[in-house]
Amino acid sequence: MYDLRCWLPGILTLERVLPLKQNEAIEEFNEERRIQEIINEEKQIQTKLGSDIIKSGYGFVSFPSLDYTIYGYANYFMAYALYPEVIERHFSLQADLAMLNNVAVAKAFHAGDMVPLYRLDHDMADSRGTLVNISSLDKLWFSHFERSIAPLVHFGVNLIWHCDGNLMDMIPRLLETGVVQLVSAGSAL
Numbered sequence: 001m002y003d004l005r006c007w008l009p010g011i012l013t014l015e016r017v018l019p020l021k022q023n024e025a026i027e028e029f030n031e032e033r034r035i036q037e038i039i040n041e042e043k044q045i046q047t048k049l050g051s052d053i054i055k056s057g058y059g060f061v062s063f064p065s066l067d068y069t070i071y072g073y074a075n076y077f078m079a080y081a082l083y084p085e086v087i088e089r090h091f092s093l094q095a096d097l098a099m100l101n102n103v104a105v106a107k108a109f110h111a112g113d114m115v116p117l118y119r120l121d122h123d124m125a126d127s128r129g130t131l132v133n134i135s136s137l138d139k140l141w142f143s144h145f146e147r148s149i150a151p152l153v154h155f156g157v158n159l160i161w162h163c164d165g166n167l168m169d170m171i172p173r174l175l176e177t178g179v180v181q182l183v184s185a186g187s188a189l
Helices: 011-028 031-049 073-082 084-111 134-140 142-154 171-177
Strands: 117-121 158-163 179-184
Touching: 011 084, 031 084, 073 084, 084 134, 084 142, 134 142, 134 171, 142 158, 142 171, 171 179
Parallel strands: 117 158, 158 179
Antiparallel strands: none
């Protein structure tokens, strides 16, 4: 097979540059600082909302994602199809950093006396189904996703998955990982 790495925008970044940055972020991660950042931000938002509205978590949990918003749909999904080993390595490093972050998140929920409810949000489906074949997600993504959210599940944070598409193929797998509820703003789950 002809190697398209030099012609496919983003693949060299995913393969060579991003792992260095991800490893650096892992080495520099400061759990106590992250806990305080989350607590401070959530308290500030809750203060603005007032006591009549209870805010749930959003925007500070990490997990591996399909990075089509960074590289564009065509480039990212070509890389996904042609270089699954690069994509899987990217998911693995995302999960390594996410685990550190999510341990801090779980501790922030406890220390900040926050409602143990969090909305996970990643559009991995359209009205027809998942954006990539579900068997490829089984092989490349689900184990890293489960590993990344494990600290939250362990600490009893209730995770809700939101997606604007048809998640029918993902539902059993998401529930097995510890997600407790699914919400779809688009067509049926």
